[in-house]
Amino acid sequence: MVDMAAMGTTMKDMHQTDRNPTMTEPKISAKNVNVFYGETHAIKDVTVDIADKTVTAFIGPSGCGKSTFLRCLNRMNDTIDIARVQGTILLDGQDIYDPRIDPVQLRAQVGMVFQKPNPFPKSIYDNVAYGPRIHGMAANKAELDDIVESSLRRAALWNEVKDRLDAPGTGLSGGQQQRLCIARAIATSPEVLLMDEPCSALDPIATAQVEELIDELRANYSVVIVTHSMQQAARVSQKTAFFHLGQLVEFGDTGEIFTNPRDPRTESYITGRIG
Numbered sequence: 626m627v628d629m630a631a632m633g634t635t636m637k638d639m640h641q642t643d644r645n646p647t648m649t650e651p652k653i654s655a656k657n658v659n660v661f662y663g664e665t666h667a668i669k670d671v672t673v674d675i676a677d678k679t680v681t682a683f684i685g686p687s688g689c690g691k692s693t694f695l696r697c698l699n700r701m702n703d704t705i706d707i708a709r710v711q712g713t714i715l716l717d718g719q720d721i722y723d724p725r726i727d728p729v730q731l732r733a734q735v736g737m738v739f740q741k742p743n744p745f746p747k748s749i750y751d752n753v754a755y756g757p758r759i760h761g762m763a764a765n766k767a768e769l770d771d772i773v774e775s776s777l778r779r780a781a782l783w784n785e786v787k788d789r790l791d792a793p794g795t796g797l798s799g800g801q802q803q804r805l806c807i808a809r810a811i812a813t814s815p816e817v818l819l820m821d822e823p824c825s826a827l828d829p830i831a832t833a834q835v836e837e838l839i840d841e842l843r844a845n846y847s848v849v850i851v852t853h854s855m856q857q858a859a860r861v862s863q864k865t866a867f868f869h870l871g872q873l874v875e876f877g878d879t880g881e882i883f884t885n886p887r888d889p890r891t892e893s894y895i896t897g898r899i900g
């Protein structure tokens with residue numbers, strides 16, 4: 626005779642073990658992405674899920690396509706005439722290449738910080754207020770002041786600039802300028818922050834400050850960082866994607882990728898034999 630109660634328990638248990646607790650919905654889901662620059666096939670059939678509230682590092686030798694793939698995630702490749710993107714990229718399940726999506730709106734949701742700090746030739750205040758102003762995020766000056774202050778605080782810059790908000794952003798040190806750019810990117814309350822070698826123009830102290838900040842940002846954002854520094858990837862990220870010649874060779878937990886790579890190409894790269 627079948628013991629229904631026991632069977633019920635078993636099925637429930639099975640259901641629970643089937644559900645992998647780490648398998649939450651991805652923030653970004655890229656499927657079969659290919660990118661061409663004219664005849665150059667720069668990204669080859671890349672499929673990857675990027676998790677929320679996680680730092681994901683893109684590593685790989687120069688020219689392997691890290692920046693190209695990063696730029697796919699907020700349609701920055703749209704601004705390059707000869708670039709052609711194929712495949713599907715979903716943000717919270719929604720196709721970001723759907724013709725109804727406004728790329729400007731998308732880039733407020735998926736913010737970007739570049740290699741070289743690039744503050745606008747405006748005051749510190751106006752650099753941060755720029756996005757919230759164009760997206761109509763503040764009803765009045767007091768609300769805008771709040772957004773500017775909280776963004777500068779989250780970018781760990783407030784204490785250094787609070788007495789000179791009217792000074793030009795370009796007058797700050799390199800590390801401060803990069804934190805200003807991070808404040809500008811987070812002022813529009815993005816959900817994802819893309820960072821293309823954000824520390825490459827910074828000295829070790831400024832790099833350490835930005836890395837610490839990246840770790841803090843993880844509490845609220847999905848962060849994707851392109852880096853040439855494997856030490857940096859190991860320090861700041863929980864997931865790592867290794868690219869080689871336009872392919873995503875290996876993707877997994879950062880600790881695993883660095884200590885136990887599965888693919889010989891990943892091993893060669895992390896041990897310094899290629900790249």
Ligand SMILES: Nc1ncnc2c1ncn2[C@@H]1O[C@H](COP(=O)(O)OP(=O)(O)OP(=O)(O)O)[C@@H](O)[C@H]1O
Pocket residue numbers: 662665667685686687688689690691692693694705707
């Ligand atoms: N605007 C462009 N026009 C034409 N080809 C491009 C363009 N940008 C990148 N490429 C080509 O696409 C390929 C991937 O370049 P990409 O800059 O994405 O690599 P990367 O891994 O970020 O390199 P790096 O680490 O040197 O910054 C390279 O062959 C590069 O020459």
